[in-house]
Amino acid sequence: MIIFRDVWMSYGDTPVLKNINLDIMPGKVNVLLGPNGSGKTTTIKLILGILKPVRGVIRVKEYDPTLNPVSVRKITGYVPEDDLVYHSLRVKEYLSFVARMYGVPRNKLNEAMERVMDAFMIRDYENYFIGSLSHGLKRRVMLAAAFIHNPSILLLDEPFIGIDPRIARALKIVLKEKAKEGRTILVSTHILEIAEVIADNIILLYNGEIIAEGSVDKVLAKAKARGLEDAFLSLTMSREKVAEIVKALMG
Amino acid sequence: MELFDRKAFTLATIFIREAIYASLKRAYEGKGIISFFVNMFLPSIEDNMFRYNLKWFTTGLLSGILMSFWIPLIIYVSRTFMGLYFITLFVIAYLIMVMLISILIITDLIHQVIASINELMLWKRIEYLPISQSTIEKAASYSVLIGGGLSLLLGMGFAIGLIVYSSIDSLQALIMIPAGFVSSTLLVYPIMIIVYSKLGGRAPPLVSLFIHVAIVIAILTVYLNTLTFRSVDELLLFLRSYRMIYPFPYIYATVIGFDAVSIVFSAAYLTVGLALSLLIPSKYGIKLLSPTFKSHGKAFYLNFPRLLSSAFKDVLLLLRDSTRQKQFYGQLAALSTPFVLSLLSTQSLTILHGLEYVRSLVILSFYGILAYVSAVIVSPILLFIESDRNQIIYMLPINECELAISKTLASTMLYQPIPVILLLITSLTLSIVHGIIVFYSSNAYWIMASYMSYKLMLHFLWGKQGAWTEFSLGVLRRIMIMVLLLIPLAFYLPLVIALYTLTPAWAPPYAALALMIIVPLPIMVYILSYIFRD
Numbered sequence: 001m002i003i004f005r006d007v008w009m010s011y012g013d014t015p016v017l018k019n020i021n022l023d024i025m026p027g028k029v030n031v032l033l034g035p036n037g038s039g040k041t042t043t044i045k046l047i048l049g050i051l052k053p054v055r056g057v058i059r060v061k062e063y064d065p066t067l068n069p070v071s072v073r074k075i076t077g078y079v080p081e082d083d084l085v086y087h088s089l090r091v092k093e094y095l096s097f098v099a100r101m102y103g104v105p106r107n108k109l110n111e112a113m114e115r116v117m118d119a120f121m122i123r124d125y126e127n128y129f130i131g132s133l134s135h136g137l138k139r140r141v142m143l144a145a146a147f148i149h150n151p152s153i154l155l156l157d158e159p160f161i162g163i164d165p166r167i168a169r170a171l172k173i174v175l176k177e178k179a180k181e182g183r184t185i186l187v188s189t190h191i192l193e194i195a196e197v198i199a200d201n202i203i204l205l206y207n208g209e210i211i212a213e214g215s216v217d218k219v220l221a222k223a224k225a226r227g228l229e230d231a232f233l234s235l236t237m238s239r240e241k242v243a244e245i246v247k248a249l250m251g
Numbered sequence: 252m253e254l255f256d257r258k259a260f261t262l263a264t265i266f267i268r269e270a271i272y273a274s275l276k277r278a279y280e281g282k283g284i285i286s287f288f289v290n291m292f293l294p295s296i297e298d299n300m301f302r303y304n305l306k307w308f309t310t311g312l313l314s315g316i317l318m319s320f321w322i323p324l325i326i327y328v329s330r331t332f333m334g335l336y337f338i339t340l341f342v343i344a345y346l347i348m349v350m351l352i353s354i355l356i357i358t359d360l361i362h363q364v365i366a367s368i369n370e371l372m373l374w375k376r377i378e379y380l381p382i383s384q385s386t387i388e389k390a391a392s393y394s395v396l397i398g399g400g401l402s403l404l405l406g407m408g409f410a411i412g413l414i415v416y417s418s419i420d421s422l423q424a425l426i427m428i429p430a431g432f433v434s435s436t437l438l439v440y441p442i443m444i445i446v447y448s449k450l451g452g453r454a455p456p457l458v459s460l461f462i463h464v465a466i467v468i469a470i471l472t473v474y475l476n477t478l479t480f481r482s483v484d485e486l487l488l489f490l491r492s493y494r495m496i497y498p499f500p501y502i503y504a505t506v507i508g509f510d511a512v513s514i515v516f517s518a519a520y521l522t523v524g525l526a527l528s529l530l531i532p533s534k535y536g537i538k539l540l541s542p543t544f545k546s547h548g549k550a551f552y553l554n555f556p557r558l559l560s561s562a563f564k565d566v567l568l569l570l571r572d573s574t575r576q577k578q579f580y581g582q583l584a585a586l587s588t589p590f591v592l593s594l595l596s597t598q599s600l601t602i603l604h605g606l607e608y609v610r611s612l613v614i615l616s617f618y619g620i621l622a623y624v625s626a627v628i629v630s631p632i633l634l635f636i637e638s639d640r641n642q643i644i645y646m647l648p649i650n651e652c653e654l655a656i657s658k659t660l661a662s663t664m665l666y667q668p669i670p671v672i673l674l675l676i677t678s679l680t681l682s683i684v685h686g687i688i689v690f691y692s693s694n695a696y697w698i699m700a701s702y703m704s705y706k707l708m709l710h711f712l713w714g715k716q717g718a719w720t721e722f723s724l725g726v727l728r729r730i731m732i733m734v735l736l737l738i739p740l741a742f743y744l745p746l747v748i749a750l751y752t753l754t755p756a757w758a759p760p761y762a763a764l765a766l767m768i769i770v771p772l773p774i775m776v777y778i779l780s781y782i783f784r785d
Contacts, residue, residue, distance in 0.1 A: 050645045051716075073648040084642050088571040089564065090550035097553045100560035101647045106785070109554050127550045 001026055002047055002153070002184060007056030009042055009208075016042045018208045020056070024186055024201075026152075029179045031195045032188040033228075034205035035236050040188040041081055043205070044155050047186070048073060060153065074103065077146035081157040081188075083138050087131030091122060091141055094130055095148060102149035116144035119174075120167060136162045143171070153184045160191050172198050192228040202228075206236050256393075256533050259386045262377070263393035264300050269376070270367050271298070273639055273718045300397055307399035310726045311406020317730065318349065319411050323418040340486060342419055343506055346428070349411060350498035353404055353435045360400035361443045362578050363721045365537060368394065370572075370638040371718065388536020392444050395537070396528065401436045403726065408432030415505065424505045430517060431501030437524025438497065441531035448535035558657040558781045561649070565661035568636050579632045579665065586625045587669050590618065594676050603681060609761045611681070612688050613751050616767040618673060619692030620744065622666075626700035627736045630662045631729070634708055639718035651713045655705035656781050662701045663694065663778075670694050688764075695771035698778050700736060707732045743770070 002024035009017040017039045024030050032040045045051040046058055049069025058065055065072045086094055095113050104112050117123040120140040125133060130141055139162045146154065154175070160168050175198055179185050189195055195202065202219050204212040212219045212235055216228065223231035233242065298306070322345065326338055368374070374387045408429030415424040487507065494503040500516040507513075551567065553560040569575055593599050603611045637644065644654060670693040678686030711728060712719050721729075750763035 048646060050642075050714075070648045070650050073646065078646045080642065080646065082642075084640065084646070086564070086568060086640055086643065088568055092550035093553055093564070093567065097560055097564045098647065100553060100555065100557050101649060103557065103648070106554050127548065 001059075001061065002186070003057075003059040004043075004046075005057040007046065007058060008054045009039070009046060009051065010054050016208050017046075017053075020208075020210060022203065022210065022213075024184060024203075026182050026184040027179055028185070028200035029175050029198045030184075030186045030201045030203060031199035032186060032203050032205065033190075033192070033195060033232060038205040039208045040205055041157055044078070044157050044186065044188060047155060048076060048078060075151055076153040076155060077149065077151035078154075079139075079142050079146045079156045079159050081161075083135065083142070085130045085138055085141060085145075088129060090127055090129055091117075091133075092126040094141065095145060098145040099148045102151075104149050112148050112150075116148050119147065119170070120144045136164060136167075139163050140167060143167075151183070154178060154186070156185075156187045158189055159187060160189055160194050168194070192232055196228045204232070204235060211235055255529060256386065256389050258382075259389035259532075259536075260393050262382070262386065262390035263397060265377075266368055266373050266390060266394040267300065267303065267398055268298075269373050270364075270371060270720065271303070271722050273371050273720070304397065304399060304402040307402035307726070308406040310730075311403040311408075312410045313406075313727065314403070314730055315407035315410025316414070317734070318407070319345070319414045322414055326418050338419065339506060342415065343486060343490065343502060346415070346431075346502045346505065347498065349407075350431050350435060350501065353407070353432050354439055357400050357404060357436045357439045358443065359578070359582065360398070360403070361395050361440065362581070364395045364398040364400070365391070365447060366575055366578065366635075367638075367720050367722065368537075370575075370636075370720070385536055388448070388538060389532055391537040392448075392532035392535065395444070396440060396532070399726075401433070401440075404432040404436050405429055419506070421505055423509060427501045427504045427517065430521060431498050434497065434501075434517075434520040434524050437528045438520065441524075441527035444531050444535055444537065447537040556781070556783060556785045558653055558784070559660060561654075561657035562660035562664065565633055565636065565658060566664050569633065569661075569665060572636060575632055575636050579629055582629045582632075583625060583666070583669065586628065587621065590621050591669070591672060591676065594673070594680065600680055603685075607760075609764055610751070612685065613747075613763045613767065615677065615681075615685050615689045616692040616764060618689050619696035619767060619771070620740065622669075622693040623696040623700040623740065624737070625669075626662070626666075626697045627704055627733055629666075630658070630701040630704050631708060631724075633658050633662050633665075634705065634712070634719050635721060637719050641712075641719045645714075651709045652706070654713075655702055655709055656778055658705045659698055659702040659778050660781065663698055666694075666697050670697075688768075692767060692771075695768075695775045699771040699774045702774055702778055703736055704732065707735065 002022075004020045004022040007017055007020040007022075008015070020043070032043060034040050042051060046053055047060055047065060049065030049072055052066050060072045061075065063071045089097070092113065095116065096109060099109055099112055100106075114123075117126060120143050122137065122140050122144060125137060125141075130138060133141065139159070143156075143159060143163075146156070156175075159171060163171070172194065175185055175187065179200065187195075187198065196216055199216055201214065202212065202216060203210060204219065212222050212231075214222075220226070220228070220231050223234045225231035225234055322342070325341070368391055374391070377387065408431065409425075411432075412424045412426070412428035415421060415428060490499055490503045490507065493499045494513050495516050497520055500513040500520070504510075504513040504517060551563070553563050555563060569579060603614060606614065649657075670690045673693055674686045674690040676686075677689045708724065711724060715723065717723050724732075747763050747766055750758055750766065754760055754762075
């Protein structure tokens with residue numbers, strides 16, 4: 001379980017998160033939605049202790065990520081939004097390095113690596129330099145790295161971008177299954193169709209504040225919308241603004 | 252041929268700003284006197300190229316003062332009993348050394364800027380724009396020149412010139428020493444551009460290795476020769492005969508005074524350097540190549556104790572990045588070669604054989620000091636190799652201290668060619684015990700200095716969102732860290748030397764040796780114990 005209480009975060013004088021109160025429960029797929037710059041990635045980095053809040057309390061299980069980030073990271077699998085991998089390592093080298101850092105026992109390393117390489121269909125690329133892989137394959141390597149130690153918390157920042165439909169489908173199923181096992185899952189995405197399918201709980205961030213939270217139905221009811229896209233737009237932007245953007249793009 | 256490519260130059264300023272941004276992410280925002288002082292030296296994303304270079308200039312001024320503030324003190328203290336001979340010899344030897352060292356500094360700075368541009372793949376961000384590859388490559392060449400090196404050396408030259416002027420009352424020093432520093436940059440810069448344009452940013456490290464070793468051997472040969480002159484007349488004759496060759500015209504004019512030859516050659520070096528620095532980058536661009544990864548070959552399996560796996564990861568990263576590899580082994584070779592060669596010279600071997608057994612062991616244990624200094628200078632490269640991939644470290648369960656240990660283990664593995672060569676040479680020329688002492692002390696002091704160096708650097712870098720590059724620490728902080736690490740030597744070395752030379756009644760003859768062996772032992776045991784910890 002991840003708890004945010006009165007959390008404020010800013011970069012210099014620019015506020016990024018304002019008074020966030022949030023309970024991210026295990027056993028559910030929690031989806032973080034919001035326009036660009038709404039504070040999604042910052043929220044995830046706060047959970048990992050990569051960033052420290054200006055004010056407020058965060059708890060990840062019994063740990064305070066500000067004081068004890070290493071304990072939080074041990075039980076967490078994280079896929080960042082950017083391609084954060086060592087390009088001059090081969091796939092197997094990178095995965096074995098990450099696994100050992102997470103403390104996967106040496107006698108179980110091979111088994112763990114085979115499991116994730118098979119799951120994300122990268123076994124054929126184990127001897128390839130990561131720098132030589134396509135964007136989608138790099139994302140798969142990052143997903144494999146996040147799953148390699150079978151973490152009890154999964155933080156996935158835009159995990160569906162760049163991966164092909166086969167892996168995307170598998171990932172959706174896996175996230176649901178992992179949630180059923182009682183793990184804590186937090187996924188940030190812009191792909192609303194996917195959010196609608198996988199989310200048990202939606203957290204909609206806008207300008208650093210939570211403007212809607214709850215099941216898909218609850219969010220739709222609040223926005224008086226039929227689909228998540230309509231709900232997202234009506235809560236974060238006026239129809240006139242959309243028309244303005246279309247007009248500008250059409251030249 | 253266009254003399255100056257304005258488009259490429261503008262692009263170069265963008266490269267530099269991007270590199271600063273990637274390293275710092277945001278401007279330093281503190282307030283108060285300390286912040287004002289820090290802001291004078293630390294690059295900021297808000298700097299334009301003038302302000303950015305001004306900061307390098309002020310850093311150069313400060314570094315120059317740090318390098319030479321003791322000259323007037325020594326002259327003042329010793330002039331009553333040493334006289335003109337000593338002062339002249341001393342100033343000339345010092346100037347030869349700093350001017351040749353300036354070549355080493357500028358060579359290294361050029362490597363650093365090219366490494367940063369390559370690691371951050373700055374050109375990738377604009378390759379979809381309608382800009383030709385040659386313009387991008389020329390921009391990389393220009394960015395090397397405006398990246399701070401020239402301003403740093405100019406600042407150093409001014410500071411040293413000022414101090415020499417105040418020490419020996421030579422007005423020429425104010426012009427000739429900065430001019431000497433600038434010409435070393437202007438002469439090295441086009442050569443480096445040609446080397447990188449032919450070989451690319453990821454070329455084999457042999458060329459830079461050769462350049463570094465050659466420079467150091469030249470420094471030592473010339474420097475030591477100046478110290479062996481029997482009279483001032485002999486020294487002046489030497490200077491007079493060689494005042495056509497860099498850096499002697501500048502030194503001759505500073506110490507002796509202007510004459511036609513020194514003026515003509517000083518001006519010629521500056522003019523030729525300036526002309527080449529303008530012409531070469533407009534003709535040759537630095538080859539910026541996306542890394543090509545050949546996928547044949549097998550992956551290593553990093554199934555070792557935790558921090559050892561991390562250390563092996565760093566070893567692989569360095570061995571696969573030829574720019575950083577050049578820097579690491581280039582500097583290491585530059586620092587170590589003269590000392591390794593000295594072990595092969597008949598003169599030093601005769602001296603060592605003639606010494607009492609324990610005393611010869613003490614002398615060899617001093618290689619540890621060389622290892623210590625080398626580690627302070629070379630080991631930071633293994634932090635900078637992370638660049639913007641430091642974010643991977645942040646998402647893994649590893650803390651600052653563990654990272655320092657894993658980096659120390661990696662740097663020690665990469666350092667091994669030097670102690671192994673020393674072990675072999677010493678075992679063959681002296682004895683196995685001598686070999687073991689050299690091997691032990693060079694490793695133990697390397698480990699001690701690397702660990703302390705990483706701890707200090709991570710104190711500034713850990714948790715920062717920007718990439719870890721040379722820009723993120725800034726030259727001043729790097730110099731401060733080096734000074735902090737070298738200060739203990741200033742107390743420790745005299746103690747060992749006193750024990751060695753004086754052998755007081757309360758200390759047995761082997762006390763100096765025991766001290767050399769014991770001091771780095773606790774840190775070494777602590778670090779090496781991580782090889783077995785899971």
